[in-house]
Amino acid sequence: MIENDVYDILTIESCLEKRNALGGVAPQQVAYAVDQAEKRLTARDNSAVKVRSARLTDIDALESMVAYWANLGENLPRSRNELVRDIGSFAVAEHHGEVTGCASLYVYDSGLAEIRSLGVEAGWQGQGRERRLFSTW
Structure with missing residues (x-):
């Protein structure tokens, strides 16, 4: 029967064995990759x-x-005039004098606040700049 011929290939254990054999997505490989990234x-x-x-x-x-x-x-897009007008609400992250991130805090009359225009230059993301920008307020 065909079912008997392919059944072993379709089991979860068989799939996991193949992943372990090939690496990449094997649990040990994933743990190693996470450890190296940390x-x-x-x-x-x-x-x-x-x-x-x-x-x-x-x-x-x-x-x-x-x-x-x-x-x-x-x-949301902001014009250059808006940026100049609101420069006092912006904080920037810089690395050796180069601006690598920015964020603006807009405070509403009601006491609520909104973080606006949060951005980090490509290549500088995932290094904690966003968190450091938030901590300025």
Whole structure:
């Protein structure tokens, strides 16, 4: 019978054995990959990253980041005039003088607040800049 011929291939145990044999998605391989990623994250030197209030000299970097994330649909677009007007509500993350992240805090009359225009330059994501930007408020 055909069912008897293919049944072993369709069992969960058979699939897991194949994954173990091939690596990549085997539980041991996944655990190893996670361990290595944690070691790399721990080894990163973020001491050169600082968060500060934005300045008018940061407008080009802010405009670029805000436009990038708005084009991806993650943030609302902001004009250069809006950025200049609201510069006092922005904080930036910088690494060796290069602006690598930004966020704005807008406080409503009702006492509620909204984080706006949060963005981190490509290549600098996942290194804690977003969290550090939040901690400025």
